[in-house]
Amino acid sequence: MQISVIGCGYLGAVHAASMAKVGHDVVAVDVDPERIAALSRGEAPFFEPELPETLAAATATGRIRFTTDMSEVAGARVHFIAVGTPQGADGAADLRYVDAAFTELTRYVRPGDLVVGKSTVPVGTAARLAAELTAAVPGAVLVWNPEFLREGFAVQDTIAPDRLVYGVPGGDAGAPDEEAGAHAVAVLDEVYAGAIAAGTPRLVVGHATAELVKVSANAFLATKISFINAMAEIAEVTGADVTALADAIGLDARIGRKFLNAGLGFGGGCLPKDIRAFRARSVELGLPHTLDFLDDVDAINLRRRDRAVEAATELLGGSVVGKRIAVLGLAFKPNSDDVRDSPALDIAIRLHDAGAEVLAFDPEANETSRRVRPTLTYVGSAREALAAADVVLVLTEWQEFRDLDPFEVASVVTDRVVLDGRNCLDPVAWRDAGFTYRGMGR
Numbered sequence: 001m002q003i004s005v006i007g008c009g010y011l012g013a014v015h016a017a018s019m020a021k022v023g024h025d026v027v028a029v030d031v032d033p034e035r036i037a038a039l040s041r042g043e044a045p046f047f048e049p050e051l052p053e054t055l056a057a058a059t060a061t062g063r064i065r066f067t068t069d070m071s072e073v074a075g076a077r078v079h080f081i082a083v084g085t086p087q088g089a090d091g092a093a094d095l096r097y098v099d100a101a102f103t104e105l106t107r108y109v110r111p112g113d114l115v116v117g118k119s120t121v122p123v124g125t126a127a128r129l130a131a132e133l134t135a136a137v138p139g140a141v142l143v144w145n146p147e148f149l150r151e152g153f154a155v156q157d158t159i160a161p162d163r164l165v166y167g168v169p170g171g172d173a174g175a176p177d178e179e180a181g182a183h184a185v186a187v188l189d190e191v192y193a194g195a196i197a198a199g200t201p202r203l204v205v206g207h208a209t210a211e212l213v214k215v216s217a218n219a220f221l222a223t224k225i226s227f228i229n230a231m232a233e234i235a236e237v238t239g240a241d242v243t244a245l246a247d248a249i250g251l252d253a254r255i256g257r258k259f260l261n262a263g264l265g266f267g268g269g270c271l272p273k274d275i276r277a278f279r280a281r282s283v284e285l286g287l288p289h290t291l292d293f294l295d296d297v298d299a300i301n302l303r304r305r306d307r308a309v310e311a312a313t314e315l316l317g318g319s320v321v322g323k324r325i326a327v328l329g330l331a332f333k334p335n336s337d338d339v340r341d342s343p344a345l346d347i348a349i350r351l352h353d354a355g356a357e358v359l360a361f362d363p364e365a366n367e368t369s370r371r372v373r374p375t376l377t378y379v380g381s382a383r384e385a386l387a388a389a390d391v392v393l394v395l396t397e398w399q400e401f402r403d404l405d406p407f408e409v410a411s412v413v414t415d416r417v418v419l420d421g422r423n424c425l426d427p428v429a430w431r432d433a434g435f436t437y438r439g440m441g442r
């Protein structure tokens with residue numbers, strides 16, 4: 001099938017490469033010429049496992065091309081919108097890129113084509129765009145097909161998702177336009193034929209439900225993380241161990257152990273901005289209190305960073321000034337070079353600004369960090385960061401940090417003190433090597 005993908009960021013680049021990999025002909029468009037040049041050379045513009053191989057395989061088949069010229073989408077039957085929806089000044093989602101991409105795209109859409117939104121948008125956006133599309137190109141159909149990919153697993157999550165959600169006209173009970181909805185379902189089933197054949201559940205709903213599935217899933221995940229981090233606060237004052245607590249409550253199948261890791265909380269390009277945008281949207285919808293709890297979810301999450309800075313300061317005897325701090329990890333999570341709203345980078349910067357000598361290392365995120373925070377000192381290995389350190393902070397749970405041998409670390413640091421911001425180390429092993437070990441809520 002002829003497909004276009006508008007936007008080549010984390011979402012669009014992965015979607016475009018994955019769609020080509022499963023056999024479609026893809027044209028991918030972005031306004032950034034450097035990004036397009038890199039992708040055309042087969043280079044991934046950011047770190048994402050499996051993306052370089054997927055891109056190379058797709059490029060070798062000749063089934064994918066990258067361009068800055070929107071007119072090249074003409075001829076595609078399905079047009080995916082995968083541009084960013086950053087946080088605006090008031091917390092609400094900023095839709096300027098979605099609107100600009102949509103307006104430009106509609107010039108090349110033909111009757112019968114699908115325009116498929118993948119970006120995370122406030123509920124109500126799809127209905128507005130659907131009306132605009134029908135006015136501009138009668139017979140074209142607007143679908144909302146949210147994306148649930150996790151960075152670090154993006155290619156797998158795209159090719160073999162745990163569910164497909166189609167928000168189509170007529171999908172919600174009582175809505176008109178069943179014919180357009182049926183057409184959209186048939187075409188999308190062709191796009192995702194491989195995943196459907198493999199048994200992926202596919203849910204057909206209306207526009208509003210599809211938009212809400214995405215934001216409510218992220219709100220739920222954020223709430224789960226903040227719940228366990230609130231328990232970490234309680235564990236800290238009672239001497240309980242939040243990790244053991246999570247293991248115990250997680251064995252209740254109704255609760256589940258996933259997303260119950262206490263530590264520095266959530267960051268990244270999705271959860272923080274999505275809960276704020278959802279909250280702002282509920283207020284616009286005339287429901288000022290319905291999502292009040294998301295303010296708490298946000299506040300608990302941000303308090304973890306304060307707590308980590310406080311704990312590091314305590315471990316250094318009350319002042320960080322002139323102290324040498326090894327920061328291991330800057331990305332918002334392992335297997336990513338993404339530092340958007342990263343708790344790790346935030347904590348490193350706060351300690352640096354407070355007068356500490358911070359030596360930071362991340363296996364993939366040194367460069368992305370340097371771009372936004374050039375004043376921090378970045379080193380090329382964990383060993384360099386650890387040399388002569390007064391305290392060690394593990395802020396992103398990369399496997400290489402989990403695998404550190406505490407005895408080896410002990411031989412290079414000045415003081416044997418470790419703050420395990422992600423509760424990813426074995427406290428017994430580190431204590432056996434002579435370390436003062438401090439976790440988050442344990």
Ligand code: UDX
Nearest residue numbers: 147148149150151259260261265266267268270332333
């Ligand atoms: C998230 C959603 O998982 C994904 O479905 C959606 O499409 C985009 O947003 P992502 O941002 O890639 O994906 O990261 P995710 O794996 O969800 O982690 C988010 C943050 O939560 C990270 O900072 C991570 O460190 C933190 N986290 C996760 C915890 O603090 N504890 C946990 O138990 C799990």
